[in-house]
Amino acid sequence: MSTASVAKPPAKQPAAGRRRISLPVLLLSIAGVLVLISLVRVITGADGITSTGQMSTALKLAVPIGLAGLGGLWAERAGVVNIGLEGMLILGTWFGAWAGFQWGPWVGVLFGVLGGALGGLLHAIVTVTFNVNHIVSGVALNILALGVTRYLATFAFEGEEGGTSKQSPPVESLGDFSVPGLSDWLMDLNGKHWFLVSDLAGLIGGLVTGLSPLTVVAVAMVPLSWWVLWRTSFGLRLRSCGENPVAAESLGVNVYKYKYLAVIISGGFAGLGGAFLSLVASNIYLEGQTGGRGYIGLAAMIFGNWMPGGLALGAGLFGYTDSLKLRGGGTNVHALLLLLAILLVIGAIYLAWRKRYVPAAITAAVSVLMFLWYGLTDEVPNQVVTATPYVVTLLVLSLSAQRLRMPKADGMPYRRGQGK
Template identity: 60%
Template structure:
């Protein structure tokens, strides 16, 4: 665990480079060019951002000691309010309305848990149910009548929302009618060079401005929570609210602020779905992303950087399903098998022979599966993002440390 704590940015960049080399080898061996294509990277970002924003909302709440499993309901509120405002006044007004809708759900959660001491899980489940039922009712009431219906609205969907502007870098990614150098390199399918070009082009071609805003929230959240007095007060409420109270921190105010920010970020995730991912509100649009966001937050050990990495992992597995289906996922069997061989060697070096043996057996099983098949069944492909969620949580569970007072009831002046 100490070795993990000593990792710095150069170490993470080295790990990322090693994974890219391995992916390139897998692509060459299996011929699955979509494994590192720019289209896959673009899809990964589009699918990962709402998961990341929801998880970031969960991080803010739980750092203040409030468990927020109502993220899914807050996302749903964000999709409806974002679409309702977006089709009438433009996508950026829709984004602001989505944030407000999610923050309203966060306010309800804060009133229930912070002021009235309701169990955090019960309150979160209630908000999920409320968000789903309320938006279904409002969709039929607002989108299925009058001008909204003429524009394409219905009982379970809104009229189309104008998408947010997308940008591409000039020269490198063809922005402004300039040459697309990275695209040209990618088409050659050279080992590593084309893979790196594909990844960079996916990050710089047709990127939504809202995606850029979401990516900037990683350093912003880290700075605010770990480098400002406000962030220190929020985190102290999640670790020991009574000690924070004794030092003059207004614990109730900090918890309310964090949960409101949490709801606003979840609402922003919902607004992203209706202004970038698919510019229209539809019933069931969130598809459990709020819960996957919670899983990404746990995988990231309640820190923004780890949360972003977990979200990209889930987004990547989902992009495999969207882009090339069974062929791309089949190539990942070899990728995971090689990683498990490395895990087995590492565990053996640490003299953890049981873990090493299990990793080796799993690696052999995946390698046999890879060699004995040409494509992964469609049922498993569609389930791969959820399977990844379960596996990552199982593997990461031993190194996690949640805030000490997370989910505990706090009452001002009470003895501990």
């Protein structure tokens, strides 16, 4: 039989849920959301939702979430699930505050990174060498970090002025700065409350006003991580360990080494986020100050589809919703109910256009409820404001779940030589 007579199997089409959003579509979507936010601000009069102060606070709150997410990105790109990010954040807060109190804030930053990296090393030993379930190891690390820091704080901080078994004495600040000229000009422009222009000024102004040097370092880690992971041979080998470790080993890659390096770097990023909390966000270590940011960072990483840029957008979104608790509270969240209702209407129209009539009807019904909630109230309860970051986390993950594409070998056990 000739090979020409043999029918070729149809080419495998990529799953629809795995299509990547192109950059132009993403930019247009972001621009559309900004226009809607500006429209909502004008209608509701809630100028605080795009003020420079709101955006500056959102950036400060987004940094530890983004750093934790970067930690998760490095580990999972090498095939190791890192649920222990919360524990590594906790280690970073304690070691950062302890060393910062002893020898100054920049030494505190270094020790915060080392504390998180130590947690990463422990997670790597347990998961890579002993092949323990990654989720079990991460949960155990979170519990261990909380207990260890509570124990150490009793010896390190009790007896010091301003220190107790649950908090450190105040730590010297790293200081902050604003971009001269540009910061004041953008703040003045934001204060004019013009449609879209003032909102853009508030967004950009928040990125150049009251910055800590550590904020600049943290933001720079996003493009740096992208360059290392996607533009260097080191990053290619590391990512191959998360996609197909057997094939990577067959090409001479030391899979164990790259998994260890990835998880230790992961812990270092989370530790840097913890140091940010205790040295920049509050200038003090306080038990429980991580507030679940390790888990939210993991959610930001998943929302970003295991990519640094998407992760940064997710961290910014969660940081912004978290900042609503501190500035404007119920008034700002009440205004955002109108934004959510409009977005749901757009979603219902899109679903109907795709002929998905049942989800479209449900989405439209929810949008009506949002409009009613907004129209019949003047302010939302404080409990709703407090829960907003966590509700947004659940909504974002549920809505973006269909487009996710995790590394193929993420969380899978691996033994050297198993492909032979």
